[in-house]
Amino acid sequence: MTDSDPRDDLRRYLQIAREALVWKLDGLSEYDLRRPMTTTGTNLLGLVKHMIGVELGYFGDTFGRKFPEPLPWYDAMDDDPGIDFWASEDESRDDLVGLYRRVWAFADETIESTPLDAVGEVPWWPPERRRTTLHRVLVHVIAEINRHAGHADIVRELIDGAIGLRADASNLPDLGADTWAQYREKLERVARAAGPAQP
Structure with a gap:
């Protein structure tokens, strides 16, 4: 087994998660990208828009760096705290994915030029935890983007049945539609046998 640089490992997992999230948009209409697929409105393009702000906050503000482009929705967050979780009619997939890729480059500059043990301050964290290291920020952001990539997996499957890593x-067995339907029916039978559905 070879030794690896922890920074390289963290960067690799961050990039894998970024690409997985953006890939979930491929082949969908502007409508399907914005469709609220859960009670709380979770949608694919909104997840990407949210991660733009997350990466800018953690790899920019936390370490005293400013992104050179304005984010117009930031000014409206006091009036609509969820504005970063949905895209307006004027914010296209190409606009937001292009912006996200520029944010990746900006974030990667912070990651490359800052020691892992360098201390930054996360202004929205509780005062007793605000001062933290780049290493911890990287772990936090990797966890957050993977959480949202998981949301995107489910949302995409609900939209058109597309699945995969x-x-x-795909990282899933290649079963075909009929076998997946039988599998789902089996799980439904097991769930019903375990106990009644919640009223």
Whole structure:
């Protein structure tokens, strides 16, 4: 087993999660990208828009760096705290994905130029935890983007049935629609046998 640089490992897992999230948008209409698929309105393009702000906050503000482009929705967050979880009619997939890729480059500059043990301050964290290291911020952001990539997995499956980890590897058994339907029916029978549904 070879030794690896922890920064390289963290960067690799961050990039895998970024690409998984953005890949979930492929092949969908502007409507489907914005469709609220849960009671709380979770939608694919909104998840990408949210991560733009997350990465800018953690890899920019936390370490005293300013992104050179304005984010117009930031000014409206006091009036609509969820504005970063949905895209307006004027914010296209290409606009937001392009912006997110520029944010990746900005964040990667912070990651490359800052020691892992460098201390930054996360202004929205509780005062006793605000001062933290780049290493901890990287772990936090990787966890957050993977959480949202998981949301995107489910939302995409609800929209058109598309599943998988990435375009070249689904990370799921290749069962076919009929077998998946039988599998789902089996799980439904098991759930009903375990106890009644919640009223």
